[in-house]
Amino acid sequence: MIRCGVVLVALLGLATPQVAPAQTVRFGLQGVGLTYSEIDQGRRAEGGGLGGTFSVRWRRFLLDASGMGARLDPKGDGGGTSFDLLQGDVRLSYAFAPSFAVEIGGGRRAIDPEFATQDIGVVRLGVLSEIALNQLSTVWARGAYLVDSRFSGGGSADLAVELGMGVGVGTANGRFRGRVDFEFQRIDRKVGGADVPLQMAVGKLGLELGF
Amino acid sequence: MKPRPLLSVLLPIALIAGPLGAQQSPTVRRARQAYDQLDFSSAITLARRALAERLTRDDRIQLYEVLGYSYGALDSARQAVEAFRQLVFLAPDREPDVERVSPRITSLYASALGQVLVVRKVAVDSASFIAGEGQVLIRYQVSRPARATTRVVGQGVEIVVDSQLVTGPAIATWNGLTGSGEPVPAGTYQILVTAVEGRNEFTGPAEIRVDRGSVDTLAHLTGLPGYSFQPETEAPPRTWRPLGLAVLYTGLVAGAAVALENTSLDLGDRREVGGVGFLALVTGLVMSVKKPDPRPVPANIQYNRLLREQIIERNAQIAEENGRRRQQVTLTITPTPVPAPAPR
Numbered sequence: 001m002i003r004c005g006v007v008l009v010a011l012l013g014l015a016t017p018q019v020a021p022a023q024t025v026r027f028g029l030q031g032v033g034l035t036y037s038e039i040d041q042g043r044r045a046e047g048g049g050l051g052g053t054f055s056v057r058w059r060r061f062l063l064d065a066s067g068m069g070a071r072l073d074p075k076g077d078g079g080g081t082s083f084d085l086l087q088g089d090v091r092l093s094y095a096f097a098p099s100f101a102v103e104i105g106g107g108r109r110a111i112d113p114e115f116a117t118q119d120i121g122v123v124r125l126g127v128l129s130e131i132a133l134n135q136l137s138t139v140w141a142r143g144a145y146l147v148d149s150r151f152s153g154g155g156s157a158d159l160a161v162e163l164g165m166g167v168g169v170g171t172a173n174g175r176f177r178g179r180v181d182f183e184f185q186r187i188d189r190k191v192g193g194a195d196v197p198l199q200m201a202v203g204k205l206g207l208e209l210g211f
Numbered sequence: 212m213k214p215r216p217l218l219s220v221l222l223p224i225a226l227i228a229g230p231l232g233a234q235q236s237p238t239v240r241r242a243r244q245a246y247d248q249l250d251f252s253s254a255i256t257l258a259r260r261a262l263a264e265r266l267t268r269d270d271r272i273q274l275y276e277v278l279g280y281s282y283g284a285l286d287s288a289r290q291a292v293e294a295f296r297q298l299v300f301l302a303p304d305r306e307p308d309v310e311r312v313s314p315r316i317t318s319l320y321a322s323a324l325g326q327v328l329v330v331r332k333v334a335v336d337s338a339s340f341i342a343g344e345g346q347v348l349i350r351y352q353v354s355r356p357a358r359a360t361t362r363v364v365g366q367g368v369e370i371v372v373d374s375q376l377v378t379g380p381a382i383a384t385w386n387g388l389t390g391s392g393e394p395v396p397a398g399t400y401q402i403l404v405t406a407v408e409g410r411n412e413f414t415g416p417a418e419i420r421v422d423r424g425s426v427d428t429l430a431h432l433t434g435l436p437g438y439s440f441q442p443e444t445e446a447p448p449r450t451w452r453p454l455g456l457a458v459l460y461t462g463l464v465a466g467a468a469v470a471l472e473n474t475s476l477d478l479g480d481r482r483e484v485g486g487v488g489f490l491a492l493v494t495g496l497v498m499s500v501k502k503p504d505p506r507p508v509p510a511n512i513q514y515n516r517l518l519r520e521q522i523i524e525r526n527a528q529i530a531e532e533n534g535r536r537r538q539q540v541t542l543t544i545t546p547t548p549v550p551a552p553a554p555r
Contacts, residue, residue: 035479035482038476039476044477133495139457165464167495182464199473201481204487
Protein backbone atom coordinates (compact mmCIF):
# COMPACT_ATOMS: atom_id res chain seq x y z
CA MET A 1 0.00 0.00 0.00
CA ILE A 2 2.81 2.36 0.83
CA ARG A 3 4.30 1.44 -2.54
CA CYS A 4 1.11 2.59 -4.22
CA GLY A 5 1.35 5.90 -2.44
CA VAL A 6 4.93 6.40 -3.55
CA VAL A 7 4.01 5.60 -7.14
CA LEU A 8 1.11 8.03 -6.97
CA VAL A 9 3.32 10.82 -5.72
CA ALA A 10 5.96 10.05 -8.36
CA LEU A 11 3.42 10.15 -11.19
CA LEU A 12 1.94 13.40 -9.98
CA GLY A 13 5.46 14.78 -9.88
CA LEU A 14 5.70 14.39 -13.66
CA ALA A 15 3.30 17.27 -14.05
CA THR A 16 4.89 20.57 -14.91
CA PRO A 17 4.96 23.00 -12.00
CA GLN A 18 2.57 25.89 -12.42
CA VAL A 19 2.01 29.14 -10.66
CA ALA A 20 -0.52 28.86 -7.87
CA PRO A 21 -3.82 30.71 -8.21
CA ALA A 22 -3.65 34.29 -7.14
CA GLN A 23 -6.80 34.50 -5.04
CA THR A 24 -6.04 34.60 -1.35
CA VAL A 25 -9.37 33.82 0.28
CA ARG A 26 -12.19 31.67 -1.06
CA PHE A 27 -15.64 30.78 0.19
CA GLY A 28 -17.79 28.17 -1.41
CA LEU A 29 -21.01 26.19 -1.24
CA GLN A 30 -21.33 22.65 -2.49
CA GLY A 31 -23.88 20.04 -3.14
CA VAL A 32 -22.77 16.69 -1.82
CA GLY A 33 -23.52 13.15 -2.81
CA LEU A 34 -21.98 10.24 -0.94
CA THR A 35 -21.97 6.51 -0.48
CA TYR A 36 -21.08 5.03 2.86
CA SER A 37 -20.35 1.39 3.48
CA GLU A 38 -19.56 -0.46 6.67
CA ILE A 39 -18.82 -3.95 7.99
CA ASP A 40 -19.87 -5.91 4.90
CA GLN A 41 -21.37 -5.52 1.45
CA GLY A 42 -24.89 -5.52 2.83
CA ARG A 43 -24.51 -2.37 4.84
CA ARG A 44 -24.42 0.50 2.45
CA ALA A 45 -26.03 3.92 2.63
CA GLU A 46 -26.38 6.63 0.10
CA GLY A 47 -27.51 10.19 0.40
CA GLY A 48 -26.87 13.81 -0.26
CA GLY A 49 -26.58 17.13 1.42
CA LEU A 50 -24.81 20.42 1.44
CA GLY A 51 -21.27 21.43 2.15
CA GLY A 52 -19.14 24.48 2.42
CA THR A 53 -15.51 25.35 1.88
CA PHE A 54 -13.20 28.02 3.10
CA SER A 55 -9.58 28.43 2.11
CA VAL A 56 -6.84 30.93 2.75
CA ARG A 57 -3.66 31.02 0.74
CA TRP A 58 -0.63 32.84 2.06
CA ARG A 59 2.71 32.53 0.40
CA ARG A 60 3.42 28.79 0.33
CA PHE A 61 0.75 27.92 2.85
CA LEU A 62 -2.79 26.87 2.16
CA LEU A 63 -5.34 26.44 4.88
CA ASP A 64 -8.35 24.54 3.66
CA ALA A 65 -11.43 23.88 5.76
CA SER A 66 -14.54 22.10 4.61
CA GLY A 67 -17.69 20.79 6.13
CA MET A 68 -20.75 18.93 5.00
CA GLY A 69 -23.99 17.65 6.28
CA ALA A 70 -25.89 14.87 4.59
CA ARG A 71 -28.80 12.54 5.11
CA LEU A 72 -28.04 8.91 4.28
CA ASP A 73 -30.51 6.15 3.72
CA PRO A 74 -29.74 2.44 3.74
CA LYS A 75 -29.51 0.91 0.29
CA GLY A 76 -28.03 -2.49 0.83
CA ASP A 77 -29.84 -5.62 1.77
CA GLY A 78 -28.38 -5.58 5.27
CA GLY A 79 -30.98 -3.28 6.70
CA GLY A 80 -30.08 -0.40 8.99
CA THR A 81 -31.58 2.98 9.64
CA SER A 82 -31.27 6.35 8.04
CA PHE A 83 -28.88 8.73 9.71
CA ASP A 84 -27.46 12.21 9.46
CA LEU A 85 -23.78 12.68 8.85
CA LEU A 86 -21.97 15.81 9.82
CA GLN A 87 -18.31 16.07 8.92
CA GLY A 88 -15.67 18.72 9.18
CA ASP A 89 -12.09 18.63 7.87
CA VAL A 90 -9.15 20.97 8.18
CA ARG A 91 -5.99 20.74 6.14
CA LEU A 92 -2.88 22.88 6.22
CA SER A 93 -0.45 22.45 3.38
CA TYR A 94 2.95 23.82 2.62
CA ALA A 95 4.09 23.96 -1.00
CA PHE A 96 7.68 22.81 -1.20
CA ALA A 97 7.51 22.99 -4.98
CA PRO A 98 5.24 24.95 -7.30
CA SER A 99 2.85 22.03 -7.75
CA PHE A 100 3.51 20.03 -4.65
CA ALA A 101 2.69 20.44 -1.01
CA VAL A 102 2.80 18.38 2.12
CA GLU A 103 -0.37 18.37 4.10
CA ILE A 104 -1.39 17.81 7.66
CA GLY A 105 -4.84 18.04 9.07
CA GLY A 106 -7.62 16.56 11.05
CA GLY A 107 -11.23 15.57 10.64
CA ARG A 108 -14.28 14.80 12.65
CA ARG A 109 -17.41 12.96 11.64
CA ALA A 110 -20.50 12.92 13.79
CA ILE A 111 -23.46 10.62 13.28
CA ASP A 112 -27.01 11.15 14.39
CA PRO A 113 -28.61 9.06 15.76
CA GLU A 114 -25.69 8.00 17.83
CA PHE A 115 -24.39 4.49 17.12
CA ALA A 116 -26.19 4.31 13.75
CA THR A 117 -22.60 4.12 12.63
CA GLN A 118 -19.31 5.31 13.97
CA ASP A 119 -18.34 8.81 14.97
CA ILE A 120 -14.79 9.20 13.78
CA GLY A 121 -11.91 11.49 14.48
CA VAL A 122 -8.76 11.37 12.36
CA VAL A 123 -5.39 12.99 12.01
CA ARG A 124 -4.05 12.98 8.49
CA LEU A 125 -0.61 13.33 6.90
CA GLY A 126 -0.50 13.58 3.16
CA VAL A 127 0.52 15.27 -0.02
CA LEU A 128 -1.28 17.64 -2.32
CA SER A 129 -0.57 18.31 -5.96
CA GLU A 130 -2.28 21.20 -7.67
CA ILE A 131 -1.64 22.34 -11.21
CA ALA A 132 -3.23 24.80 -13.61
CA LEU A 133 -4.61 23.39 -16.84
CA ASN A 134 -4.63 26.91 -18.23
CA GLN A 135 -5.44 30.36 -16.93
CA LEU A 136 -9.02 29.39 -16.12
CA SER A 137 -8.86 25.93 -14.68
CA THR A 138 -6.99 23.94 -12.10
CA VAL A 139 -6.82 20.28 -11.24
CA TRP A 140 -5.63 18.83 -8.00
CA ALA A 141 -5.15 15.50 -6.29
CA ARG A 142 -4.37 14.57 -2.78
CA GLY A 143 -3.54 11.50 -0.79
CA ALA A 144 -3.24 11.10 2.95
CA TYR A 145 -2.62 8.50 5.56
CA LEU A 146 -4.91 8.71 8.58
CA VAL A 147 -2.40 8.19 11.35
CA ASP A 148 -4.63 8.21 14.36
CA SER A 149 -8.22 7.22 13.85
CA ARG A 150 -10.59 7.22 16.77
CA PHE A 151 -14.03 5.66 16.81
CA SER A 152 -16.99 6.17 19.08
CA GLY A 153 -17.40 2.40 19.22
CA GLY A 154 -13.75 1.81 20.02
CA GLY A 155 -11.23 -0.16 18.06
CA SER A 156 -8.28 0.83 15.92
CA ALA A 157 -7.30 0.91 12.29
CA ASP A 158 -4.19 -0.63 10.78
CA LEU A 159 -4.88 0.89 7.39
CA ALA A 160 -6.64 4.18 7.02
CA VAL A 161 -6.15 6.19 3.84
CA GLU A 162 -7.98 8.78 1.91
CA LEU A 163 -7.67 10.05 -1.66
CA GLY A 164 -9.12 13.07 -3.30
CA MET A 165 -9.17 14.97 -6.53
CA GLY A 166 -10.96 17.89 -8.04
CA VAL A 167 -11.18 20.35 -10.85
CA GLY A 168 -11.92 24.05 -10.66
CA VAL A 169 -12.97 26.29 -13.55
CA GLY A 170 -13.31 29.99 -12.99
CA THR A 171 -13.19 33.44 -14.41
CA ALA A 172 -9.88 34.86 -15.55
CA ASN A 173 -9.72 37.20 -12.58
CA GLY A 174 -10.37 34.33 -10.23
CA ARG A 175 -13.38 35.95 -8.61
CA PHE A 176 -15.75 33.06 -9.33
CA ARG A 177 -14.97 29.41 -9.65
CA GLY A 178 -16.95 26.25 -10.04
CA ARG A 179 -15.42 23.10 -8.65
CA VAL A 180 -16.04 19.40 -8.39
CA ASP A 181 -14.39 17.18 -5.79
CA PHE A 182 -14.10 13.52 -5.20
CA GLU A 183 -12.99 12.05 -1.90
CA PHE A 184 -12.47 8.44 -1.04
CA GLN A 185 -11.80 7.15 2.44
CA ARG A 186 -10.99 3.61 3.55
CA ILE A 187 -10.50 2.70 7.17
CA ASP A 188 -9.79 -0.91 8.09
CA ARG A 189 -11.11 -0.82 11.60
CA LYS A 190 -10.61 -3.73 13.95
CA VAL A 191 -12.40 -4.25 17.19
CA GLY A 192 -11.13 -7.06 19.41
CA GLY A 193 -9.51 -8.78 16.43
CA ALA A 194 -12.68 -8.63 14.34
CA ASP A 195 -12.70 -6.68 11.07
CA VAL A 196 -15.31 -3.93 10.95
CA PRO A 197 -14.08 -1.85 8.01
CA LEU A 198 -15.75 1.28 6.77
CA GLN A 199 -15.46 3.10 3.50
CA MET A 200 -16.89 6.27 2.02
CA ALA A 201 -16.92 7.98 -1.38
CA VAL A 202 -18.00 11.58 -1.68
CA GLY A 203 -18.69 13.67 -4.73
CA LYS A 204 -19.11 17.42 -4.47
CA LEU A 205 -20.19 20.07 -6.92
CA GLY A 206 -20.15 23.70 -5.94
CA LEU A 207 -19.33 27.33 -6.53
CA GLU A 208 -16.70 29.52 -4.90
CA LEU A 209 -16.17 33.20 -4.49
CA GLY A 210 -12.62 34.44 -4.30
CA PHE A 211 -11.09 37.62 -2.91
CA MET B 212 2.87 106.91 -90.70
CA LYS B 213 3.48 110.19 -88.92
CA PRO B 214 4.49 108.89 -85.49
CA ARG B 215 7.33 106.84 -86.93
CA PRO B 216 9.71 109.73 -87.83
CA LEU B 217 8.94 111.33 -84.47
CA LEU B 218 9.67 108.08 -82.67
CA SER B 219 12.94 107.64 -84.55
CA VAL B 220 14.03 111.03 -83.31
CA LEU B 221 12.83 110.73 -79.72
CA LEU B 222 14.14 107.24 -79.05
CA PRO B 223 17.90 108.10 -79.34
CA ILE B 224 17.31 111.16 -77.23
CA ALA B 225 15.60 109.11 -74.57
CA LEU B 226 18.43 106.57 -74.64
CA ILE B 227 21.02 109.28 -74.24
CA ALA B 228 19.05 111.11 -71.62
CA GLY B 229 18.40 107.95 -69.61
CA PRO B 230 21.62 107.87 -67.57
CA LEU B 231 21.51 111.62 -67.17
CA GLY B 232 17.84 111.78 -66.39
CA ALA B 233 18.50 112.95 -62.86
CA GLN B 234 20.63 115.85 -64.00
CA GLN B 235 19.13 119.25 -63.54
CA SER B 236 21.88 121.47 -64.81
CA PRO B 237 22.39 122.02 -68.53
CA THR B 238 26.01 122.79 -67.81
CA VAL B 239 26.50 119.36 -66.40
CA ARG B 240 24.90 117.85 -69.44
CA ARG B 241 27.14 119.85 -71.74
CA ALA B 242 30.22 118.85 -69.80
CA ARG B 243 29.23 115.25 -70.15
CA GLN B 244 28.62 115.64 -73.88
CA ALA B 245 32.02 117.28 -74.27
CA TYR B 246 33.67 114.37 -72.55
CA ASP B 247 31.74 111.91 -74.68
CA GLN B 248 33.00 113.81 -77.77
CA LEU B 249 36.58 113.47 -76.39
CA ASP B 250 36.81 117.26 -75.97
CA PHE B 251 38.45 116.93 -72.60
CA SER B 252 39.50 120.57 -72.24
CA SER B 253 35.95 121.76 -72.78
CA ALA B 254 34.66 119.08 -70.50
CA ILE B 255 36.99 120.28 -67.73
CA THR B 256 36.04 123.91 -68.28
CA LEU B 257 32.33 123.17 -68.29
CA ALA B 258 32.62 120.93 -65.25
CA ARG B 259 34.52 123.54 -63.28
CA ARG B 260 31.91 126.10 -64.20
CA ALA B 261 29.11 123.79 -63.22
CA LEU B 262 30.61 123.11 -59.80
CA ALA B 263 29.99 126.73 -58.91
CA GLU B 264 26.26 126.14 -59.39
CA ARG B 265 23.75 124.71 -56.96
CA LEU B 266 23.75 121.01 -57.87
CA THR B 267 22.23 117.78 -56.81
CA ARG B 268 24.42 115.05 -55.36
CA ASP B 269 24.09 113.04 -58.53
CA ASP B 270 25.18 116.05 -60.60
CA ARG B 271 28.26 116.53 -58.43
CA ILE B 272 29.09 112.87 -58.76
CA GLN B 273 28.78 113.16 -62.54
CA LEU B 274 30.95 116.24 -62.62
CA TYR B 275 33.78 114.82 -60.51
CA GLU B 276 33.66 111.69 -62.58
CA VAL B 277 33.96 113.75 -65.81
CA LEU B 278 36.76 115.78 -64.25
CA GLY B 279 38.66 112.70 -63.10
CA TYR B 280 38.32 110.94 -66.42
CA SER B 281 39.22 114.10 -68.38
CA TYR B 282 42.26 114.93 -66.28
CA GLY B 283 43.31 111.35 -66.56
CA ALA B 284 42.97 111.49 -70.32
CA LEU B 285 45.12 114.64 -70.39
CA ASP B 286 47.74 113.02 -68.14
CA SER B 287 47.06 115.50 -65.34
CA ALA B 288 47.47 112.91 -62.63
CA ARG B 289 47.36 115.22 -59.61
CA GLN B 290 44.12 116.88 -60.69
CA ALA B 291 42.64 113.54 -61.66
CA VAL B 292 43.42 112.07 -58.23
CA GLU B 293 41.96 115.13 -56.54
CA ALA B 294 38.77 114.83 -58.59
CA PHE B 295 38.53 111.12 -57.81
CA ARG B 296 39.03 111.85 -54.08
CA GLN B 297 36.00 114.08 -54.16
CA LEU B 298 34.15 111.41 -56.08
CA VAL B 299 35.07 108.77 -53.50
CA PHE B 300 33.77 110.96 -50.68
CA LEU B 301 30.51 111.51 -52.54
CA ALA B 302 29.99 107.94 -53.74
CA PRO B 303 32.35 105.53 -52.04
CA ASP B 304 30.81 102.51 -53.72
CA ARG B 305 31.15 103.96 -57.23
CA GLU B 306 34.05 102.55 -59.24
CA PRO B 307 35.26 103.10 -62.77
CA ASP B 308 33.96 100.61 -65.25
CA VAL B 309 37.09 98.72 -66.19
CA GLU B 310 35.55 97.80 -69.52
CA ARG B 311 34.97 101.44 -70.51
CA VAL B 312 37.89 103.38 -69.02
CA SER B 313 41.58 102.92 -69.43
CA PRO B 314 43.75 101.12 -66.88
CA ARG B 315 45.52 104.40 -66.24
CA ILE B 316 42.33 106.02 -65.07
CA THR B 317 41.53 102.97 -62.98
CA SER B 318 44.96 103.25 -61.42
CA LEU B 319 44.44 106.94 -60.67
CA TYR B 320 41.13 106.11 -59.05
CA ALA B 321 42.78 103.45 -56.89
CA SER B 322 45.45 105.97 -55.91
CA ALA B 323 42.76 108.43 -54.86
CA LEU B 324 40.95 105.72 -52.92
CA GLY B 325 44.13 104.93 -50.98
CA GLN B 326 44.50 108.53 -49.96
CA VAL B 327 41.14 108.93 -48.29
CA LEU B 328 39.46 107.10 -45.47
CA VAL B 329 36.07 105.75 -46.49
CA VAL B 330 33.90 102.81 -45.63
CA ARG B 331 32.62 101.18 -48.78
CA LYS B 332 30.22 98.51 -49.82
CA VAL B 333 28.50 98.09 -46.49
CA ALA B 334 26.22 95.11 -47.06
CA VAL B 335 24.14 92.89 -44.83
CA ASP B 336 23.34 89.32 -45.74
CA SER B 337 19.75 88.19 -45.61
CA ALA B 338 19.34 85.93 -42.63
CA SER B 339 16.77 84.27 -40.43
CA PHE B 340 17.89 83.00 -37.04
CA ILE B 341 16.98 82.70 -33.40
CA ALA B 342 17.98 85.86 -31.62
CA GLY B 343 21.02 85.19 -29.51
CA GLU B 344 21.80 81.86 -31.17
CA GLY B 345 22.34 82.75 -34.81
CA GLN B 346 23.94 85.78 -36.38
CA VAL B 347 23.86 87.96 -39.43
CA LEU B 348 26.99 88.94 -41.35
CA ILE B 349 27.79 92.59 -42.01
CA ARG B 350 30.36 93.02 -44.76
CA TYR B 351 32.22 96.21 -45.55
CA GLN B 352 35.49 97.56 -46.85
CA VAL B 353 37.71 100.20 -45.32
CA SER B 354 40.01 102.00 -47.74
CA ARG B 355 42.81 102.61 -45.23
CA PRO B 356 43.87 100.95 -41.99
CA ALA B 357 41.47 102.22 -39.33
CA ARG B 358 39.39 101.19 -36.36
CA ALA B 359 35.97 100.31 -37.63
CA THR B 360 33.03 100.34 -35.25
CA THR B 361 29.80 98.75 -36.38
CA ARG B 362 26.55 99.93 -34.84
CA VAL B 363 22.90 99.07 -35.29
CA VAL B 364 20.68 102.09 -34.85
CA GLY B 365 16.92 102.35 -34.93
CA GLN B 366 13.67 101.86 -33.02
CA GLY B 367 15.11 103.77 -30.10
CA VAL B 368 18.09 101.50 -29.62
CA GLU B 369 21.73 101.80 -30.52
CA ILE B 370 23.86 98.72 -30.32
CA VAL B 371 27.60 98.56 -30.79
CA VAL B 372 28.04 95.30 -32.62
CA ASP B 373 31.71 95.20 -33.33
CA SER B 374 34.90 97.22 -33.16
CA GLN B 375 38.08 96.12 -34.83
CA LEU B 376 41.20 97.37 -36.58
CA VAL B 377 40.76 96.63 -40.25
CA THR B 378 41.93 97.45 -43.69
CA GLY B 379 40.28 96.22 -46.83
CA PRO B 380 37.37 93.81 -46.61
CA ALA B 381 36.04 93.00 -43.17
CA ILE B 382 33.12 91.18 -41.60
CA ALA B 383 31.22 91.92 -38.43
CA THR B 384 28.54 89.71 -36.93
CA TRP B 385 25.41 90.57 -34.98
CA ASN B 386 23.34 88.14 -32.95
CA GLY B 387 20.14 90.23 -33.03
CA LEU B 388 20.23 91.19 -29.36
CA THR B 389 20.23 94.58 -27.77
CA GLY B 390 22.84 95.58 -25.27
CA SER B 391 20.63 94.24 -22.48
CA GLY B 392 20.37 90.87 -24.16
CA GLU B 393 16.81 91.20 -25.46
CA PRO B 394 15.85 90.54 -29.08
CA VAL B 395 15.49 93.80 -30.97
CA PRO B 396 11.98 95.04 -31.81
CA ALA B 397 10.77 94.67 -35.36
CA GLY B 398 11.38 97.62 -37.62
CA THR B 399 13.90 99.35 -39.82
CA TYR B 400 17.46 99.73 -38.60
CA GLN B 401 20.55 101.36 -39.96
CA ILE B 402 23.85 99.59 -39.90
CA LEU B 403 26.52 102.24 -39.46
CA VAL B 404 30.14 101.32 -39.89
CA THR B 405 32.36 104.14 -38.70
CA ALA B 406 36.04 104.06 -39.52
CA VAL B 407 38.35 106.30 -37.51
CA GLU B 408 41.95 107.03 -38.34
CA GLY B 409 43.40 109.86 -36.34
CA ARG B 410 41.21 112.85 -37.06
CA ASN B 411 39.69 111.27 -40.11
CA GLU B 412 36.34 109.62 -39.71
CA PHE B 413 33.93 108.15 -42.21
CA THR B 414 30.65 106.34 -41.73
CA GLY B 415 29.22 103.90 -44.22
CA PRO B 416 25.52 103.07 -43.89
CA ALA B 417 23.31 100.18 -44.77
CA GLU B 418 19.68 99.64 -43.95
CA ILE B 419 17.90 96.51 -42.88
CA ARG B 420 14.40 95.45 -42.07
CA VAL B 421 13.99 93.24 -38.98
CA ASP B 422 10.91 91.07 -38.63
CA ARG B 423 10.17 89.04 -35.54
CA GLY B 424 8.57 85.63 -35.43
CA SER B 425 8.01 82.83 -32.98
CA VAL B 426 10.27 79.81 -32.86
CA ASP B 427 8.77 76.51 -33.96
CA THR B 428 8.23 74.12 -31.10
CA LEU B 429 8.97 70.42 -31.22
CA ALA B 430 6.16 67.90 -31.37
CA HIS B 431 5.93 65.43 -28.52
CA LEU B 432 6.93 61.90 -29.31
CA THR B 433 4.67 58.90 -29.36
CA GLY B 434 7.48 56.61 -30.37
CA LEU B 435 11.18 56.52 -30.96
CA PRO B 436 12.55 56.12 -34.48
CA GLY B 437 13.69 52.58 -35.01
CA TYR B 438 11.85 51.29 -31.96
CA SER B 439 8.29 50.05 -31.85
CA PHE B 440 6.11 48.70 -29.09
CA GLN B 441 5.94 44.95 -28.92
CA PRO B 442 2.76 42.98 -28.22
CA GLU B 443 2.57 42.34 -24.50
CA THR B 444 0.53 39.19 -24.91
CA GLU B 445 0.72 36.33 -27.30
CA ALA B 446 -1.68 33.57 -28.15
CA PRO B 447 0.01 30.32 -27.21
CA PRO B 448 -0.33 27.42 -29.61
CA ARG B 449 -3.25 25.08 -29.01
CA THR B 450 -2.19 22.21 -26.82
CA TRP B 451 -3.62 19.01 -25.42
CA ARG B 452 -1.81 19.53 -22.18
CA PRO B 453 -4.99 20.37 -20.18
CA LEU B 454 -6.63 17.14 -21.30
CA GLY B 455 -3.45 15.24 -20.58
CA LEU B 456 -3.24 16.60 -17.09
CA ALA B 457 -6.92 15.92 -16.45
CA VAL B 458 -6.49 12.33 -17.64
CA LEU B 459 -3.38 11.93 -15.51
CA TYR B 460 -4.88 13.26 -12.31
CA THR B 461 -8.25 11.62 -12.79
CA GLY B 462 -6.75 8.34 -13.83
CA LEU B 463 -4.34 8.22 -10.94
CA VAL B 464 -6.87 9.06 -8.27
CA ALA B 465 -9.74 7.07 -9.70
CA GLY B 466 -7.45 4.13 -10.33
CA ALA B 467 -5.98 4.35 -6.89
CA ALA B 468 -9.43 4.62 -5.33
CA VAL B 469 -10.60 1.51 -7.14
CA ALA B 470 -7.40 -0.28 -6.27
CA LEU B 471 -7.63 0.69 -2.62
CA GLU B 472 -11.30 -0.12 -2.38
CA ASN B 473 -12.10 -2.71 0.27
CA THR B 474 -13.68 -5.55 -1.66
CA SER B 475 -15.55 -6.74 1.37
CA LEU B 476 -17.57 -3.54 1.26
CA ASP B 477 -19.88 -2.19 -1.36
CA LEU B 478 -19.69 1.33 -2.80
CA GLY B 479 -22.54 0.78 -5.17
CA ASP B 480 -22.19 2.04 -8.72
CA ARG B 481 -19.26 4.35 -7.86
CA ARG B 482 -21.22 7.30 -9.08
CA GLU B 483 -19.06 9.75 -7.13
CA VAL B 484 -15.76 8.90 -8.76
CA GLY B 485 -17.47 8.38 -12.08
CA GLY B 486 -19.22 11.73 -12.02
CA VAL B 487 -16.28 13.77 -10.79
CA GLY B 488 -13.87 11.96 -13.10
CA PHE B 489 -16.14 12.57 -16.06
CA LEU B 490 -16.43 16.27 -15.29
CA ALA B 491 -12.65 16.52 -14.86
CA LEU B 492 -12.06 14.91 -18.25
CA VAL B 493 -14.64 17.12 -19.90
CA THR B 494 -12.97 20.13 -18.35
CA GLY B 495 -9.60 19.02 -19.67
CA LEU B 496 -11.07 18.43 -23.12
CA VAL B 497 -12.81 21.79 -23.26
CA MET B 498 -9.71 23.61 -22.06
CA SER B 499 -7.68 21.86 -24.73
CA VAL B 500 -10.11 22.56 -27.54
CA LYS B 501 -10.92 26.15 -26.69
CA LYS B 502 -8.79 28.91 -28.13
CA PRO B 503 -5.94 29.52 -25.72
CA ASP B 504 -6.12 32.72 -23.76
CA PRO B 505 -3.41 35.25 -24.56
CA ARG B 506 -0.58 35.03 -22.12
CA PRO B 507 1.73 37.87 -21.13
CA VAL B 508 5.19 38.07 -22.66
CA PRO B 509 7.45 39.33 -19.86
CA ALA B 510 10.32 40.29 -22.18
CA ASN B 511 8.04 42.43 -24.32
CA ILE B 512 6.40 43.98 -21.26
CA GLN B 513 9.82 44.91 -19.94
CA TYR B 514 10.87 46.20 -23.38
CA ASN B 515 7.73 48.34 -23.67
CA ARG B 516 8.21 49.66 -20.17
CA LEU B 517 11.75 50.75 -20.98
CA LEU B 518 10.57 52.25 -24.26
CA ARG B 519 7.80 54.17 -22.51
CA GLU B 520 10.31 55.44 -19.96
CA GLN B 521 12.57 56.62 -22.76
CA ILE B 522 9.69 58.39 -24.49
CA ILE B 523 8.59 60.03 -21.25
CA GLU B 524 12.13 61.16 -20.59
CA ARG B 525 12.50 62.46 -24.13
CA ASN B 526 9.15 64.25 -23.98
CA ALA B 527 10.19 65.89 -20.74
CA GLN B 528 13.27 67.17 -22.52
CA ILE B 529 11.11 68.34 -25.42
CA ALA B 530 8.73 70.11 -23.04
CA GLU B 531 11.68 71.82 -21.44
CA GLU B 532 13.07 72.72 -24.86
CA ASN B 533 9.66 74.02 -25.99
CA GLY B 534 9.38 76.13 -22.87
CA ARG B 535 12.69 77.68 -23.78
CA ARG B 536 11.71 78.10 -27.42
CA ARG B 537 8.47 79.88 -26.52
CA GLN B 538 10.59 82.58 -24.95
CA GLN B 539 12.78 82.86 -28.03
CA VAL B 540 12.30 85.05 -31.10
CA THR B 541 13.16 84.38 -34.69
CA LEU B 542 14.59 87.41 -36.43
CA THR B 543 14.41 87.77 -40.19
CA ILE B 544 16.90 90.27 -41.53
CA THR B 545 16.23 91.76 -44.94
CA PRO B 546 18.57 94.36 -46.45
CA THR B 547 16.80 97.39 -47.86
CA PRO B 548 18.26 100.01 -50.26
CA VAL B 549 19.78 103.02 -48.59
CA PRO B 550 17.84 106.13 -49.64
CA ALA B 551 19.88 108.69 -51.46
CA PRO B 552 20.98 111.63 -49.32
CA ALA B 553 19.04 114.83 -49.68
CA PRO B 554 20.37 117.33 -52.21
CA ARG B 555 23.00 119.63 -50.82
